[in-house]
Amino acid sequence: MDIELRGITKRFGSLVANDAINLKIRAGEVLGLLGENGAGKTTLMNTLSGLYRPDEGTIVIDGKETRFEGAGDAIRAGIGMVHQQFMLVPVFTVAENVVLGVEPTGRFDHLDLAKARQQVKAISAEHGLDVDPDAVIEEVPVGIQQRVEIIKVLFRSADVLIFDEPTSVLAPQEVTEFFGIVRSLRDAGKALVFITHKLHEVLEVADRINVLRAGKVVGERDPKSATEAELAEMMVGRAVRFQVEKVPAHPGRPLLETSNLAALDEREEIAVDGVDLAVREGEVVGVAGVQGNGQTELVEALTGLRPPVRGTVSLLGQDITRASARERHRLGIAHIPEDRQRAGMIGEFDIAENMVLDSYYDEPYSHGMIMDWAAVHNVCVKNVIDFDVRTPSIYSLADHLSGGNQQKLIVARELSRDVKLVIAAQPTRGLDVGSIEYIHKRIIAARDAGVGVLIVSTELDEILALSDRILVMFRGRIAGAFAAGEASLSEIGLAMAGATA
């Protein structure tokens, strides 16, 4: 099935989210749709899947002009969307989730789960989507949940599959498996649209790349000949540096030290298992590793959010193993948390309130228990400008910022005060190229000012770009340590997979 979008324009108030977009989607082909956050990718796909009605332009399916009155029309026309946030019922099984809404029923409306199970099995076998139809959703990893979403779409006999940022939730090896699935679907004659802002991914999996910027298609490229630098420039509108510019580190005194540190996860199982690490002043230590190898728990143990069950943590020789999050904060530890929406900010608070979320109790923001909002607002304006947080006003709600600007807000809050140590977990996850570049620059600037930095990231590129020393975490332990210059990708990759020499 071929689809052509002709002159699609979609406005929200005065904002033009899509501006006369022309796009061709062909059967047996993967179309990579590349663009920064807010470029209009998701709006365009919501139009295609019937959620929005375009203000202008038409959708042509196999040469026939079509109008969608709702999501149902698009599904009937064979267009299926795999959303960024999965829409699954956690306590239902795979099969139950797949048939939800279009359940096979027998006599007297009897739910025919045996048939559902069979149909799920048939689809998984046909496309190499290996899942157990009886597994309960909340008990399977996100990679499998994504397969269930794909099966759901295929079950509704879709010929066009749209993936919205499909790899943002996946671990590296899951990404590889996912690409395998995408290729097999393409070879089966499906048309696929792959929305992302990750350059190497489109280059790897797409057959054709369209780049969107500020609501317009700015160009089409062939992945065989296009380069990352070229695509990034099209996306951002200016040349982008991938190499973080930095001078060699001049490490000073040991700052953060842990000895035999251990912590438990939510299920009371050991997640951090005897970690010894040290971060010195003026250096960046990167912790690499596949998601779920204890990094989250390590960061929480270091920042005082999770009590260690064994071992010690010290800052400049002072034992802080039992210190609370606030005490550590006051000692000069800044924490950029892994999940910014959940823990790093309060969406319904305005930018000024978020800017003092963890320092509101101190001068100059409050005197005794009285808040000094004038002081808060002054500092906030300064930080917003210094850290390039794009917002109409400091009274805007944090929820109304884009992901990149939300992260800049958090980085501004954590780096603008007098800190000794920065612990940053996934500092650029889900951000666009421009924001990543900016946040990396600020982190290196902090290092050069003598701050110790611990970066925990599942993006190996990020670890390699920023770190002076690299540690690899595997199953709660440090499985490898490398100096920045001498680490080879394959060595680090092996350590991440647990293959220590």
Place this chain on the structure above:
Amino acid sequence: MRQETLSEEALTRAAVSRFDFEQLAIVPVLAVVVAMILGGGVMLATGVTVPMIGQAYLALFDGSFGSLAAVSETLTAAAPVTLAALGIALGFRAGLFNIGAEGQMIVGGLAAVTAGFSFHGLPLVVHLPLALLAGMLAGAIWAAVPGWLKAATGAHEVITTIMLNLIAVQLTSFLLRNPPLQKPGRHDPISASVLPSAQLPKLLTWIDPGLRLNAGIIITVLMVILVYWLLFRTTLGFEFRASGLNPPAARYAGMRSGLIIVVVMAIAGALAGLAGANQVLGVLGRASPGFTGGAGFNAIAVALLGRSHPVGVLLAGILFGALDAGGRQMQVMAGVRIDLIAIIQSLIIVFVAAPLLMRAAFPWAFGFNARRQGGR
């Protein structure tokens, strides 16, 4: 130069958005109007004639705002429900669903009445504050218990506060039938009378000795200001709001959630206790079973209608006070049972709680958003 323009721009407050205006003003107003119309329907269905319905609503208005006496009655009824609702609103802001205002009012009222008849020979400036404080303290302790249970064991506050309401009711019957609370020489459950030195002064007796409005309304307004100040001008209020909106972020920011829960509940209980004290020291002069008049439960509705904002709570409290006062007039003048008021109050809450229903019923009142097809 560039820096300065940028700062000025960043400091500019946007006008209240259309959406906020709809949520804060249009929805509650429409809810009241629709509830009145449906209330008319109920009267019609129970055999009240159309002219009588008109007369009933006229009496409702006349009895609530039509004269000085009516306003006095409205404000007298508004004070306790507003005070208790302030506490509940504070809980909402901090993410706590405190159903226990009724129980907290009861123990607050009992403590205040006890202090009010126990100390002879004290001047008003000492005795009255003492009795009020006794009420606040009792309410605070009564509410801190479920707060502590939640912080320490995770027991849900809805369950524990409901249970404490029931205990408070039984406690009233027990205490009012036994010394020292029971009025000497009486066999029915009724407390000794509050001494004049502990009574909230009547404010309008110089105009007409029959006007019941007392200093409780001044305390109420002061508390509205105090709660506003607490929520929006203090670090404690910042912590309350942060914990209510996003507990993981509050924890990340180093706030102590357990302590916050206990403190919020204690303050809410103190406000409800003050509401109870207001009833016994200002209106009744003594305590008897059911002396709260269910104000602790109505307060939940008032806090919801007021959108958990102190000023909103005050307006909603006055509305409920007006319905109360006007309802009595309606019963007398038009012969419509006062139960209708409970129906109207309940309908208002249903509609406030269902803004989408209002939006569907009155699309013309919700300009911009309704036409935008579900937003971005």
